[in-house]
């Protein structure tokens with residue numbers, strides 16, 4: 001069976017799972033998306049694109065943007081980044097505050113909110129326009145110049161972002177933010193609000209399947225080692241405290257967002273993105289995780 005047939009099988013088998021999750025409501029704008037939306041796209045290293053369902057429909061990428069922010073921060077400051085953020089799974093929710101106090105404001109990893117706020121601060125200190133640079137970076141990586149922030153989502157996050165504000169100020173109190181907390185939050189919310197489709201994200205993530213070389217940009221975005229580092233971090237930290245279950249079932253490094261997207265990577269082979277807005281209790285797409293599990297099971301391809 002080729003990838004297209006497999007995607008079509010998954011689309012028909014996924015229906016019972018679509019309503020089992022819950023759409024994120026703590027960012028009210030995300031709750032407006034119908035729970036039955038489903039799309040999936042696979043982009044291969046050898047240049048093929050397969051898609052099914054709403055794979056061309058833009059959605060809020062939310063924490064998937066943490067991969068792009070981390071990539072930029074790694075290329076800007078290299079290993080210095082690890083003075084300010086760790087590389088261990090947190091075992092706590094993506095927006096948890098508990099570890100920060102006894103770990104002195106050093107977030108466990110770059111993919112929980114606390115870690116992404118520090119990464120955003122690193123970018124802000126080094127770029128004249130951090131928001132615009134991240135947006136231009138994803139436009140370039142996906143080959144889609146129409147990608148933009150969703151101002152409604154930014155407003156919705158700002159209006160309800162008390163927990164993120166608490167995290168930013170708490171980190172600042174330990175001296176681990178260089179910029180004002182409000183500026184870091186503004187950039188962070190913008191990055192989360194980027195609207196992209198599964199096809200955009202599968203294309204954008206291809207450099208991670210390809211030793212750091214992005215076909216859309218025809219350039220080496222990261223070194224092969226940096227691509228390995230980012231994939232390793234996605235495997236251990238990309239879906240928060242569901243990392244063990246996700247690795248067991250899917251067997252690929254991946255990054256989720258509360259908009260219901262999950263982007264995952266099979267090194268040397270493909271990048272895949274799935275979107276279904278209903279979330280499991282860990283904040284990862286419930287049907288999206290199932291669809292990825294079906295994909296690696298049906299193809300027999302995973303990193304394990």
Ligand SMILES: NC(=O)CC[C@H](N)C(=O)O
Pocket residue numbers: 061062063064094095113157164192256257258259283
């Ligand atoms: N897991 C996520 O996608 C979280 C991102 C969301 N913008 C937040 O800060 O809470």
